Amino acid sequence: MSFFLGLQIRQDSKGILVHQGKYVDDILAKFKLQDAKPANTPIAERPAMTEDLEGEAVDATLYRSMIGSLMYLTANRPDIMFAVCQCARYQAAPKLSHLNAVQRIFRYLKGRPRLGLLYRKEYPFDLCAFSDSNFGGTGRDMKSTSAGCQFLGDRLISWQCKKQQTVSLLTAEVEYVAASAYCSQVIWIQH
Structure with missing residues (x-):
């Protein structure tokens, strides 16, 4: 193929x-x-x-x-x-x-028209995840945007970008909301 x-x-x-x-x-x-x-x-x-x-x-x-x-x-x-x-x-x-x-x-x-994803044959399958957020977002609603990705070894298998449902008052709160969302994603992938 x-x-x-x-x-x-x-x-x-x-x-x-x-x-x-x-x-x-x-x-x-x-x-x-x-x-x-x-x-x-x-x-x-x-x-x-x-x-x-x-x-x-x-x-x-x-x-x-x-x-x-x-x-x-x-x-x-x-x-x-x-x-x-x-x-x-x-x-x-x-x-x-x-x-x-x-x-x-x-x-x-x-x-960069042909930039893509490379899935190598010779690497381990350790599950790893990253997340990040911007505090306060932009515009009138002040909702932050969270982004995250999950890797199996060096293979990118999942990624997402989403506006958070709630308005956070602290930077730490924004990061916790994002981290909890991506922890649940990792748990789902593990199962």
Whole structure:
């Protein structure tokens, strides 16, 4: 098997590489960004994304189509997960600043179209997990965003990015909420 549901799979003696290079090329062409200048990161650190109530409105159908294409791509691109989730929050009323952020993700993909996941044959299967959160989030709701990933040895097997359900008053509280969510994920994987 070398191609399945948009995933390109290359197997050799070292392991299995899964990427979506052809899909990246296709969506860059679909949104006419194949000649865009590559970006080094999928999202700018500053300024943080907000609702941008004063910004110029853009075509919501186009914006949603771009987000949908990127969501499918997160199946094997955890490097864009946070950025895509941030942009997906503004699908109801996207502004020019949100469209620029989405286009930056596409420009990042332009520079790294065949980046994917490598599953090596020769490593142990120790289960390891990591989580992190931002305190206070962005926008009016002040809900933090948690992200986490789980590894079997050096193989990334699961990743997620989610806005927390509650508003936390302390940084430690945000980290505990995230850690408890990912501990339950690890326990589920162990069983």
